[in-house]
Amino acid sequence: MSHNPPMMRATTILAVLRDGLLAMAGDGQVTFGDSIFKHKARKVRTLYDGKVLVGFAGAVADALTLFERFESQLQQYSGDLRRSAVELAKQWRTDRYLRPLEAELIVGDPGQLLLITGQGEVIEPDEGILAIGSGSVYALAAAQALLRHTNMDAEHITLEAMKIAAELCIYTNDNITIETIRAEN
Template identity: 65%
Template sequence: MRESAVRHGTTILGVLRDGRVAIAGDGQVTAGDVVLKHRARKIRALAGGKVLAGFAGAVADALTLFEKFEQHLRTADGDLRRAAVELAKEWRSDRYLRRLEAQLLVADPRQLLMISGDGDVIEPDDGVAAIGTGGPYAAAAARALLRHTRMSAAEIARAAMEVAADLCVYTNHAVTILTAPPEHGENEHTHDDERPS
């Protein structure tokens, strides 16, 4: 798997805190140094909103992986870790899937996992994980906020994504956030700081 193809052009961030998980994704889609779209959706709620997932990488490849992950999630009766391991095994061993250039970030209120085509299923030590070009910026900001504030998972995700958007040219301020369990009866929060000129 070519790392540049997987990382280039997005930011997906997951934050776990106090029995709740938030996954945030920016909306920018780029081809090289050209912005093609500002408000794409790169995150989804699965299993009736109990599991959240986001992707970085090629969109068609990621959608194929979402479908495969959902199949494994159903087979595993909603067991996130088992579904993630089974997807990673299939992804690594299947000739067609091995060519897919994407990464997934999946979570439920108890765990947060990064899945790659190299067969990796990585659970962070501190409840923060990020993928994509702006991932390191978002993760660093989220870790600082997690350690030094009492902000909720969704609040941390939003603030950290704003930091990433300020620093990474492949990340914009059109952020979508999903939480599990949902906050205030809703499961989607969209924020856009861009103003028409």
């Protein structure tokens, strides 16, 4: 009889970009096996002097390692989000140390939003909405509906969509952290 240790899981990260305002939110729940392990995890951060938002789903230590690498790319490329994302994705895919890291990242600034994966993907969404994690489909669907059928700003869309995801996904709670950045005029 083999014993597999319980898996740490659960995250919902949602980012919405509308009218020069980027809002990114993460729930606070972390589960370990079939137990809630933590209620107030912080899964969204600001980087590059508050000009870039980053959210993660996956293993925390892996995500923090990727945050550090991404921030060094931002420094190297003077805040160029796309180039920094592509360079991180290339390193993540080819570096022996980074390759096994298990996480997904959403990165954004008021001009663009990108998903970065360990498979070398850098994806920009069509509608300015990205979601990752166990509750991502719920948050994404709610955000799309709110974006298409209301005049709500990005922050309010993000908050309401995350609340809906928390009602539907057992791995998502309503302890929501939201960070926002606005385009400079």
